[in-house]
Amino acid sequence: RKSTVVITGASSGVGLYGAKALAKRGWHVIMACRDLAKAEKAAQSVGMSPDSYTILHIDLGSLQSVRQFINDFRATGRTLDALVCNAAIYMPLIKEPLRSPEGYELSVATNHLGHFLLCNVMLEDMKRSPAPDKRMIILGTVTHNPDELGGKIPPRPDLGDFKGFAEGFKDPHSMIDGKKFEPVKAYKDSKVCNVLTMRELHERYHESTGITFTSLYPGCVAETPLFRNHYPLFQKIFPIFQKYITKGYVSQDLAGERVADVVADPEYKQSGAYWSWGNRQKKDRKSFVQRVSPQARDNDNGKRMWELSAKLVGLA
Numbered sequence: 001r002k003s004t005v006v007i008t009g010a011s012s013g014v015g016l017y018g019a020k021a022l023a024k025r026g027w028h029v030i031m032a033c034r035d036l037a038k039a040e041k042a043a044q045s046v047g048m049s050p051d052s053y054t055i056l057h058i059d060l061g062s063l064q065s066v067r068q069f070i071n072d073f074r075a076t077g078r079t080l081d082a083l084v085c086n087a088a089i090y091m092p093l094i095k096e097p098l099r100s101p102e103g104y105e106l107s108v109a110t111n112h113l114g115h116f117l118l119c120n121v122m123l124e125d126m127k128r129s130p131a132p133d134k135r136m137i138i139l140g141t142v143t144h145n146p147d148e149l150g151g152k153i154p155p156r157p158d159l160g161d162f163k164g165f166a167e168g169f170k171d172p173h174s175m176i177d178g179k180k181f182e183p184v185k186a187y188k189d190s191k192v193c194n195v196l197t198m199r200e201l202h203e204r205y206h207e208s209t210g211i212t213f214t215s216l217y218p219g220c221v222a223e224t225p226l227f228r229n230h231y232p233l234f235q236k237i238f239p240i241f242q243k244y245i246t247k248g249y250v251s252q253d254l255a256g257e258r259v260a261d262v263v264a265d266p267e268y269k270q271s272g273a274y275w276s277w278g279n280r281q282k283k284d285r286k287s288f289v290q291r292v293s294p295q296a297r298d299n300d301n302g303k304r305m306w307e308l309s310a311k312l313v314g315l316a
């Protein structure tokens, strides 16, 4: 039996190269993507063999679409052995918030709320898989963590007292803390929620299910299209800066291998862990379990995030 992994946002960047690496290691990859034609082209462009993947539609920004995806996945009859929550949007230059169909600010809706619903519902699918080693993984980032050099650049993430979430997260709210809209902070806040979600999943379900819940920072993958909504000059300079100044630069291929390791390698079967390879890349750099940011390791934050997110996605 071939193991099956679902990867969200596998049409580009880290998700695409993770899909490529896992297909090579003999996994069947469900590429959960919002643009089917783009995903097909992307899979072909990295040389994935046609029988190593299935492309299914998902728009993480829409709760209804997430539910439809889960139905479509179930209809394939495959088991769920691993889930990689990777899709994300980053819109640093917008002045006004974009909204999901439910009316939520779009980057938090896509990066966090869509994945929160997906993980919660697909936990049932994963429990049903007979595989002895099952893993649920959410991509983190160094910018979630102001304790790290890469996380010190303002604006810093801050979930505050969750006022925006508690009051329904619709207009006039666009930030989790209920403050003024700031798109870079919205992205960072969503990634703090991703790390908190992983840690809460671990707390709540690791012991009873044996599932491994982890997160990772693959390094600065400066050439992915994540920065497509930034100034063109930034897109040019950022990879060079990361390669030669900060030495944080990681190729898409290497980032994909790191994702595949966290999914499949026995070394990474440690639930609750946040994996990092550090910020300064050297050849054959070893991974280590890194302490997450103060906000992302605060258990009360985790509980509050969970309770309010469950309400916003219609689980509570």
Ligand code: NDP
Pocket (backbone or CB within 6 Å): 008, 009, 010, 011, 012, 013, 014, 015, 032, 033, 034, 035, 038, 058, 059, 060, 061, 062, 085, 086, 087, 088, 089, 110, 139, 140, 141, 142, 191, 217, 218, 219, 220, 221, 222, 224, 225, 226, 227
């Ligand atoms: P990309 O922009 O290259 O890829 C993002 C993927 O998410 C694309 O496949 C995109 O689809 C998909 N996506 C976006 N919105 C939606 C949606 N509503 N529904 C479904 N899919 C969607 O970014 P990266 O590969 O760089 O980022 C991937 C992950 O890695 C993110 O979680 C990011 O936070 C994390 N990360 C990235 C780092 C980096 O340096 N690049 C560093 C640390 C973490 P489409 O192709 O249709 O646009």
